[in-house]
Amino acid sequence: MAAESVNMAPPQPPFRSLSELSADPPGPSELPADLPPLPLPPLTTTTPPSAAPSAATSTCMAAFPSIVTEKTLLAGRTSSHNVRVNSANPSEPPPYSSPSNDLQASTSADSRGLPVTASGPPSYTGLPRLDYKLYSPPLFTLSLDCTTLSSRAEHLTASASALVSLVRMQASIPPKPLIHIRGNRGRTVDFDFKMNLMSLLVPDDMSRRMDYIRCVAPGELAFRGGAKPDVLPEVGDRELEEWCRRFIEDPAPVKSFALGRVVANMDALYIEGQIRSLIASTQYKGQVNISFPVTHANVKVKSAEKPSKLYLGMKNLFSSKHKYEVVQSVWPFASARNGEDGRRCMVQSEEVWWREWRDSIKYAVAQKRQNGAYVTNEDKLEALMEGKGKGVTSIDWGGSDFDEQGV
Template sequence: MSGGSSVLGDKIAMQQHHDDEQSRGAASAQPPPYTLLTPTPASPNPQPAGPASTSSSPAQTPTPTPRQTNEGLPNLNYSLYSPPSFQLSADRTTLTSQNASLSQDASALEAFLRSQATVPPKPQIHIKGSVNNNVQFDLHINLMGLLIPESPESKKDYLRLVSDGELAYRGGIQPELTPATGPGGLAKWCKRFVEDPAPEKTFVMTRVVANLDTTWLEGQLRGLILSTGFQGAVAVEFPVTHSKVVVQAPAKGSKRFKSLSGMWASLKSKTCRFEVVQSVWPFASEMPGVQGRQYVVKSEENWWREWKDAIRFAVATQKKGWITVEDKLEALMEGTQHVGSRPEWGEQYVYSSQESISKV
């Protein structure tokens, strides 16, 4: 146990240094997020999360599995997405736990939240086209790689605490303007949560994506789909999964809930809620149109040039599933035979992935 605590302590100290540097720069250099892909209010003056607690209480959070290199994937500690005692919601947006140590030990809670802030949410694009309620294509695209640069020094993510004067859940059953954050940062909010005598209480950290121009991307997608001759209904959405971490204090009678979703829905209306911290993952340093905008990985335009042919190929072949590098390869190897062809959309004919568009 002592060895695990030492490893965790080292990781938290490193993350604390990163968070504090990012947070100090956020107030002067980082604008409020242009596009928040989760329904969390932004503030024009984000406050730093504050230093890590110096309490000598041992952290009771599970020791993360050592990070392994996964070729072709962002360099992350993926074990943090499924910590012991936590359950992922059916829609894959929310991790929830009733681990008693996290609601009784402020140092353990802070350490856990800081570790969770080191991994991003999973932003996606979901595109669906249908004719007379008959789905013609249903596509998903993973954008998480656009938040994680190859060099750790280029990371722009940071912890953001609720600002004074910002309406938020600060320990009550409804949004309020008080109490203020004050000195102490994240450690102080964790202490308030642990010491709150409320029988039912939750502490929530939300992972958000900032400064991604979803409006421009949606316009490009709709124009591309129109170029295939498709005139049915098109839905373009930008869902974000793995975007919320909920620590719930164990309450008497909690066993009566049959499912995580039922428990969460029932408790939301009467639970004292602490929703004061965000893990912000910018796509770019500034909102679209601002001079000097810098990208964590690449611009929306560069991403579009790289993937538009694969997306068009997937639409034209009426794919249902994730668009991957394999679709890029198929578009390069087989796409020339589809140039100038326009499939006949509708119920009367449905392509299989093996059929050539040129047959129509």
């Protein structure tokens, strides 16, 4: 009888995971050696205490300044969304609360293979470790200028716990501070570009984060549930929870609750001065505008239903919109203002940042970059690898002096 034929499949090599193939996996990113670790306070503190400012110095918190000093925050001083110089204040910054969103060091991978922390979001190489989905949550709309995220979700005006949870989540991500550099001669725009500074607020080592939630201080002028700024009412302990409860229980048909994200202790004047000197070195004779706009700076919850115009017209005869602008998410660039003793920067100082980016900025000016385009890490890479921006002493701007004045 003929023997049965047997099909023998060739043996397969044993499966080896990526971790087994890598004999020496890279270690975690390290911060500059000149930044010692920051001590963390007890996790029970959510709002740093603040001394009550005098009536002479109290100003409205409602404008939600975006780039300020911590001493300005604590004194109740304000500015617009663009940087203003803040006068010195003798009050000391409060103790920092724990970071808005503690992330543990251990990591794993999600279903898409993206590395994630045990209690945190995916980690993207080259980007700050943040939960970017929080910038566009369901039932929210981002304004066209990307400054304000707003919602009329009914559950946020019906449940204090839901509102508290929203505020804490939105406080765990920073605003996006920018530099906008523009030069023009009359109607001719010679250059117009931006730079993103958000990465300077979030260190790679999450234990070094110093962001915290701050509620309006006693005696500080702010929108506290009325149509005008006031120093009353005041709340006791559990400030965030109490303000959210007051908003939910407010019977006003038109009301809003806002969280403002602000940047503290960044020396914008130093950066602006360096940029202006650099542009002047190119023999540019036009007008230079340098601003520090901040996007993703506000989160607002509004009344669930928008009343009709007729109803609003009648209602405004007797009452008006109730505003609650009493909570801020503070993101320090550094632990103190530039020049103060013991100052520690989250990522790097203004001087180090300038040395890294000055050639890229000069190259963007020389190339007459337009339309608000960003200067990015690719520009920095070209400056380092190819020397772009180095040695530029003057630029042919064309035109005559009359053209430069727009005559």
